[in-house]
Amino acid sequence: MNRPLAEAVIATFRESPPEICYDRLAAFDARAWTECYGWLDAGGLAIYFLDRVRLLGLEAAIPDHVLYRFQKNAADNQKRTDFLREKFIALNRAFQAENLSYANLKGFSLVPDACSDLALRCQFDLDFFINCGDVAHCDQILKRHDYVLTGIGRGVREYKAGSHEIPRMSDLYKAKSQTSVEIHFADSQEENRTFLRGDCLSRLRVRQWNEFQFPVLSDCDRFLSLAVHLFKHLKSEWTRASWALEYARFVDFHCNDEVLWLEVERQISKDPETRIAVGAATLFADQSFRIACLPVVLASAILELPRSVDLWVRLYGNAVLFALFPGTKFYLLLQRAISREEGRQFHNHRQKLLPLHLPSKITVGSNEKDFLSRWKRFRIESNFLLFRLRFHVLQGISYMIEAPRWKRSVASLHG
Numbered sequence: 001m002n003r004p005l006a007e008a009v010i011a012t013f014r015e016s017p018p019e020i021c022y023d024r025l026a027a028f029d030a031r032a033w034t035e036c037y038g039w040l041d042a043g044g045l046a047i048y049f050l051d052r053v054r055l056l057g058l059e060a061a062i063p064d065h066v067l068y069r070f071q072k073n074a075a076d077n078q079k080r081t082d083f084l085r086e087k088f089i090a091l092n093r094a095f096q097a098e099n100l101s102y103a104n105l106k107g108f109s110l111v112p113d114a115c116s117d118l119a120l121r122c123q124f125d126l127d128f129f130i131n132c133g134d135v136a137h138c139d140q141i142l143k144r145h146d147y148v149l150t151g152i153g154r155g156v157r158e159y160k161a162g163s164h165e166i167p168r169m170s171d172l173y174k175a176k177s178q179t180s181v182e183i184h185f186a187d188s189q190e191e192n193r194t195f196l197r198g199d200c201l202s203r204l205r206v207r208q209w210n211e212f213q214f215p216v217l218s219d220c221d222r223f224l225s226l227a228v229h230l231f232k233h234l235k236s237e238w239t240r241a242s243w244a245l246e247y248a249r250f251v252d253f254h255c256n257d258e259v260l261w262l263e264v265e266r267q268i269s270k271d272p273e274t275r276i277a278v279g280a281a282t283l284f285a286d287q288s289f290r291i292a293c294l295p296v297v298l299a300s301a302i303l304e305l306p307r308s309v310d311l312w313v314r315l316y317g318n319a320v321l322f323a324l325f326p327g328t329k330f331y332l333l334l335q336r337a338i339s340r341e342e343g344r345q346f347h348n349h350r351q352k353l354l355p356l357h358l359p360s361k362i363t364v365g366s367n368e369k370d371f372l373s374r375w376k377r378f379r380i381e382s383n384f385l386l387f388r389l390r391f392h393v394l395q396g397i398s399y400m401i402e403a404p405r406w407k408r409s410v411a412s413l414h415g
Helices: 003-012 018-026 030-042 046-056 064-097 132-144 198-203 219-234 241-253 258-269 272-289 296-303 307-321 331-341 349-353 371-413
Strands: 102-105 125-130 148-153 156-161 179-185 205-209 212-216
Touching: 003 018, 003 030, 003 046, 018 046, 030 046, 030 064, 046 064, 064 102, 064 125, 064 132, 064 179, 064 212, 102 198, 125 132, 125 198, 132 148, 132 156, 132 179, 198 219, 219 241, 219 258, 219 272, 241 272, 258 272, 258 296, 272 296, 272 307, 307 331, 307 371, 331 371, 349 371
Parallel strands: 102 212, 125 179
Antiparallel strands: 102 125, 148 156, 156 179, 205 212
């Protein structure tokens, strides 16, 4: 990846003068842009960047065929958004017909405060939140709409409908015949790890498109969900840059909403883990995209961050922001810092550096009987295995090189 160009792209989202942004972007040739395609696509920034370029009038600073690629991606993503909207409305109507208590998460619930137009987001699935006791009921509804359960995790169930083909990267923005749905719920263990509990469903708000209405979380709960989601990914391998951008835009959109920030203060004062998530997410988003107006409660959350967590964001935030998919191993340093602050041992360190188990399968489908279908699935899974192995080896080496520096920095921090 061409790092200077990536930095110039990020600068366009900040309050930099358009003339300076133009000069920086115009300095790069077509090859440099090609080298940044993967980072822009995986980070969810490509179409957001095109929208920013149009707003600032920077089109002439970008090579014609590069600009055409972004415009084609935007047109394809508009069609995919329209396709997802149909699935979104169909599932909402199905849930409402069955009197299911639920809320829409992420995606369609982020407009207009975190995202001005849903067609700017590179969205892959639909997310809903329900009570733990309604999981079986929800499962039956999805089955009647041809969704198949494909994965179960802590507090989440994944479903898919349609084709089982793995899409190519060249089709990233195109409408797909497969639809993915994630159903989130709070179980007895999950309630200790996230603010999303059943009482969130008692504070729902109603959004409306034309004559269609759908439930979303309250503004406070939506903000906390953005913070917790972003922090959760900072503690894992991969963090999409667009999540930080959407977080920053949500804060700017509601910067003068005193009622919202008073409620946020009330919620995070009762939950130290969520307060850390808010502080770290805010610091990362502000460091990456600059939050124009920072509410007092968020500034306080940053100031009250554990010193090692604050240090990690400042030292490795850019490494996360500019990482190529599937990310880095530096998140292990953050996990170690959090474990130290909580006074507990950091377990499974070596296992996370180089896992000894096979990755989860990425192809889902019926048992094909013909040789070509089986061979195609085997080839996809084998390539994915090699891809993951390469990541673990290279990023493991980077981690081993960086770990001593981090240890010295923490020791200096604590005197």
